[in-house]
Amino acid sequence: MNTGEYIESGILEAYVLGVLTADENLEVAAYVAMHPELSAELDAIESALIQYSASGVSLPQVGVSDKIWKTINPSAPLASASKNVPLPAPQKNVQWRYAAIWIVLAGSLALNLLLWNIGRKNADTAIALTKEVACLHMDQQLLTAQLDDYLKAKDMMADTAMQTIVMHTMQKGHPMAATLYWSKEKAEAYVSVDGLPKPPEGMQYQLWVIQDGKPVDMGVLSNKMANTPKIQKVAMAVSSGEAFAITLEKNGGSPVPTMENLYVLGKA
Amino acid sequence: MGEIATKYNEEELIQLLKEQNKAGFDYLYQNYAGALYGVIYRILNDEQTSQDVLQDVFVKIWNSVAQYNPNKGRLYTWMLNISRNAAIDKTRSKGEIMKSKIHTGENIVDSLEQNIKTEQATDTIGLRNMVADLKPEHASIINLAYFNGYTIEEISKTLNIPSGTVKTRMRSAIGQLRKAFAVK
Numbered sequence: 001m002n003t004g005e006y007i008e009s010g011i012l013e014a015y016v017l018g019v020l021t022a023d024e025n026l027e028v029a030a031y032v033a034m035h036p037e038l039s040a041e042l043d044a045i046e047s048a049l050i051q052y053s054a055s056g057v058s059l060p061q062v063g064v065s066d067k068i069w070k071t072i073n074p075s076a077p078l079a080s081a082s083k084n085v086p087l088p089a090p091q092k093n094v095q096w097r098y099a100a101i102w103i104v105l106a107g108s109l110a111l112n113l114l115l116w117n118i119g120r121k122n123a124d125t126a127i128a129l130t131k132e133v134a135c136l137h138m139d140q141q142l143l144t145a146q147l148d149d150y151l152k153a154k155d156m157m158a159d160t161a162m163q164t165i166v167m168h169t170m171q172k173g174h175p176m177a178a179t180l181y182w183s184k185e186k187a188e189a190y191v192s193v194d195g196l197p198k199p200p201e202g203m204q205y206q207l208w209v210i211q212d213g214k215p216v217d218m219g220v221l222s223n224k225m226a227n228t229p230k231i232q233k234v235a236m237a238v239s240s241g242e243a244f245a246i247t248l249e250k251n252g253g254s255p256v257p258t259m260e261n262l263y264v265l266g267k268a
Numbered sequence: 269m270g271e272i273a274t275k276y277n278e279e280e281l282i283q284l285l286k287e288q289n290k291a292g293f294d295y296l297y298q299n300y301a302g303a304l305y306g307v308i309y310r311i312l313n314d315e316q317t318s319q320d321v322l323q324d325v326f327v328k329i330w331n332s333v334a335q336y337n338p339n340k341g342r343l344y345t346w347m348l349n350i351s352r353n354a355a356i357d358k359t360r361s362k363g364e365i366m367k368s369k370i371h372t373g374e375n376i377v378d379s380l381e382q383n384i385k386t387e388q389a390t391d392t393i394g395l396r397n398m399v400a401d402l403k404p405e406h407a408s409i410i411n412l413a414y415f416n417g418y419t420i421e422e423i424s425k426t427l428n429i430p431s432g433t434v435k436t437r438m439r440s441a442i443g444q445l446r447k448a449f450a451v452k
Contacts, residue, residue, distance in 0.1 A: 047446075
């Protein structure tokens, strides 16, 4: 039996009317499931029967619906306007909607993750750059200071009247040296202790000028100077002297040089 | 009842009802209350009683929609069965004489013809016109099946026609209804 003959047999009408046996109902349901084109036919039969039954009877439209709703759902507020409330939009393709929602959610999540990662990387980069800038700034300050020193040294060297006195080690087995730049006319002197080791804790280098065979205190040298090419201006005016010397003394210096700690000496 | 809304398909409506959604109730009422009331009214012939039964029917549909099995029949057919049974139960509880399935064929035909005459006399012009469009042999089959829930076999015995003929007459009867209501 093809679907056309099946339709013409009238079994679908009997099925909708609910007058078939339980077994016949199952058979029809199975047949319709295999032939979905019959669904429209069933819909048409049902629609005709619904209109046939509903026509000619007058069910009061107002009140009955609310009364039934109140019976079904006593806790719900009486929705007197319920009949005027538009029904929600048909839920066709509802699975597609769920799928679309999930896709959008997943996409949004992925995008957020991506943006968050980029943001975090940017933040990391910013921190790194800030650190680098700070380092460069410190380097630059250092270089500026060094340049300043060199410029001073250059100016100093450029002074044709400036005398360079190299002080040599006085401690056997310890090669040490220091340099003194002296302008006798200006009574100015500069000292570099690049060739001296860092003094031990609590000790300090002290500069002496030998005048008429006697050591004269020229002040202590900053410990920062030792072992660096920095040049320090000697605080006191020096207009005469036969030689210069550096001794290691206790912090703050000594009124007389400690001879066993005479490190370097240079004749003018 | 106006036109048949087709906004929800059966599956969607059943889902709404299972969720106890008010929209599901509204849709159910708007689309089926008139038809189910029509069935109940044609069995009971009393407006107030029919409205009470309709309420019971809706409560039953609402509470037992989870038991509806689409493999055994359509949703409307399931609701139709609930309505018919509730209305028939009401006639029994009232102690009315049931023109029921135990009656002999002749009695049934007699009472059926009376029923139809009563309907034609009491129902509105719309139904009268509509029923007038049905040939008597078609009208009797539809009314026996639809409003009394007679099985094919019972109709066959009652009208003394083969069960195959019962079904083909059902088809042509509903075909006339479809034409009358412009259902393609």
